[in-house]
Amino acid sequence: MTSNSLNDPQIIDDEQEDDEKLSDQDNNKSLSSSTSDSSNECPFNHDIASKVSTAFAKATGIDMEFAIQLLKDHGWNIDQALKATYEAKEHAQSIMNTKQNWKDTNEKYFKILSWNTDTTDSDEVELNNLIEKRTETIIEILLREKPDVILLQQVGTFALTLIITCLSSLYDDESIQINSSNDSNYVSIFTHKSTIKKKHVSMIKNSENWNMLKVEVEYKNSISIDLFNAFIDENTYSYCFEQINKNNPNHIILFGISSQISDTFWNSHTINLDDLWQMTDQRPETTYTFDPELNSNITGNDKPERYDRIFFRSSTSINNQLKPVHMELEGIQHIKTSDIVFPSTHWAIQGYFDVDN
Numbered sequence: 001m002t003s004n005s006l007n008d009p010q011i012i013d014d015e016q017e018d019d020e021k022l023s024d025q026d027n028n029k030s031l032s033s034s035t036s037d038s039s040n041e042c043p044f045n046h047d048i049a050s051k052v053s054t055a056f057a058k059a060t061g062i063d064m065e066f067a068i069q070l071l072k073d074h075g076w077n078i079d080q081a082l083k084a085t086y087e088a089k090e091h092a093q094s095i096m097n098t099k100q101n102w103k104d105t106n107e108k109y110f111k112i113l114s115w116n117t118d119t120t121d122s123d124e125v126e127l128n129n130l131i132e133k134r135t136e137t138i139i140e141i142l143l144r145e146k147p148d149v150i151l152l153q154q155v156g157t158f159a160l161t162l163i164i165t166c167l168s169s170l171y172d173d174e175s176i177q178i179n180s181s182n183d184s185n186y187v188s189i190f191t192h193k194s195t196i197k198k199k200h201v202s203m204i205k206n207s208e209n210w211n212m213l214k215v216e217v218e219y220k221n222s223i224s225i226d227l228f229n230a231f232i233d234e235n236t237y238s239y240c241f242e243q244i245n246k247n248n249p250n251h252i253i254l255f256g257i258s259s260q261i262s263d264t265f266w267n268s269h270t271i272n273l274d275d276l277w278q279m280t281d282q283r284p285e286t287t288y289t290f291d292p293e294l295n296s297n298i299t300g301n302d303k304p305e306r307y308d309r310i311f312f313r314s315s316t317s318i319n320n321q322l323k324p325v326h327m328e329l330e331g332i333q334h335i336k337t338s339d340i341v342f343p344s345t346h347w348a349i350q351g352y353f354d355v356d357n
Contacts, residue, residue: 042076052076060085069296084293110195110219110322110355111147114256114310115331115348116231116289118297119159121184128158130341135159137335137343139166142190145330146170147350148219150190151229151256153308157184170194174201176213178231187229189215197221204243210236212243216251223321223355224248228255234265241271252322253313258346260307273311276351280327289329289347297345310351326352 042049056078057067074080117138119131139162142150150171155163164173167190175188191198200216212230219225226247232240240257247253255273277286288304312324330348335341 042072044076049076052078056081069299073301087293108355109325109352111145111350111352112149112151112254112256112310113142113145113147113330113348113350114151114153114229114258114308116153116258116308116344116346117155117159118344118346119156120154121156121158131156131159132162133335133337134341134343135162137333138331139163141330141333141343141348142167143170145350146192148192148195149217149227149254150188151227151310152186152188152190153229153231153256153258154178155186155188157186160186160188163188172196172198174198174213174215176203176211178211179209185231187211187213187231189213189227189229191215191217191227195220206236206239208235210239212240220355223252224250224315225252225254225322228253230255230257232257232259232261234261237261237265237269241273245272249316250318252315253311255311256309256349257311258308260305263306266306271311273313274324276310276312276324276327276349277306279312279324280351283327286327286329286349289349290345291347294332295342295345295347296340297342308346308349310349312351321356322353323356324351325354328352 044052053064053068053071056071057064060067060082070081070085071078074084115138117135119135119138122128122131135158138159142163143166150167152160152163155175160175164175167173171190171192173188173190175186178185178187197218198215199218202214202216204212204214210232212228215227217225217227228244230236230240237259244253244255253273280286288306289308290298290302290306291304292298292300292302293304310327312322315321328350330350331343332347333342335343
């Protein structure tokens with residue numbers, strides 16, 4: 001495609017044929033040669049950039065705003081932007097196919113879902129309206145999946161109120177502020193009333209006002225599980241896992257976290273918990289929960305990261321009461337009112353466990 005000139009009828013929409021013809025210099029300029037610069041600055045004038053963006057959006061079937069962003073991200077190189085678009089679509093479809101195949105099985109599993117909702121309250125009316133729409137889709141997904149345990153991070157006050165209200169008939173809930181000095185950002189644990197009995201709730205905190213939520217539960221009146229939920233960084237990492245390692249060894253541990261900690265940091269530290277992703281075949285399509293290549297909510301030039309994880313530890317007294325068998329990503333659908341906006345900047349993680357009573 002890059003060998004064609006900018007006013008080639010295969011590229012430019014037929015409806016634009018009556019537009020003023022480009023100069024000879026622009027006519028002879030190929031997309032590949034004019035976009036060899038790796039910077040995001042557009043090498044075209046406004047009219048040409050508009051034509052390229054319109055044609056790209058129409059050819060790929062994506063929203064104009066997203067088309068422009070993709071072109072910018074790839075230095076206005078059509079080939080690279082197309083490659084990224086189709087790879088993203090194929091990747092998303094692969095995730096959906098795998099998810100559906102797994103959900104079509106008839107076996108019953110213990111399910112846990114962990115999600116950084118990125119719904120922190122805002123002073124801007126338009127942004128709050130968007131947060132409301134995103135939260136509505138989050139709620140739809142939670143009610144569709146109905147996991148036994150839901151762990152949410154970075155939940156704003158308004159979003160949390162909506163979620164609690166809509167889930168209250170099915171779930172018990174506990175929430176705490178991520179930081180005691182910030183009352184608009186929470187971590188929450190929801191437990192399904194039909195399968196889980198809540199035994200004890202506590203908050204673990206350090207001297208810097210960082211908080212972690214712990215809920216001790218019993219699953220189907222037979223399996224003791226301690227649920228932990230936190231948003232951590234490199235400064236709270238050590239303290240967080242030190243506290244979890246002090247936990248009752250006869251209880252199963254399930255720990256959902258969100259962070260902005262890089263894989264490099266994780267790989268250089270050892271913890272005494274199993275990573276659900278690593279225990280379920282480390283499938284490539286479930287690697288990244290923060291993925292700028294697929295998630296158009298993310299702006300900037302960030303690279304894909306596994307910022308969100310679920311950790312697991314078996315009971316020392318009774319092994320394999322819960323056995324991890326599958327992990328998938330949720331939240332990869334657009335909200336109803338937009339074809340480019342997702343429920344969050346993060347994908348959710350959903351884990352499936354075999355149950356041995």
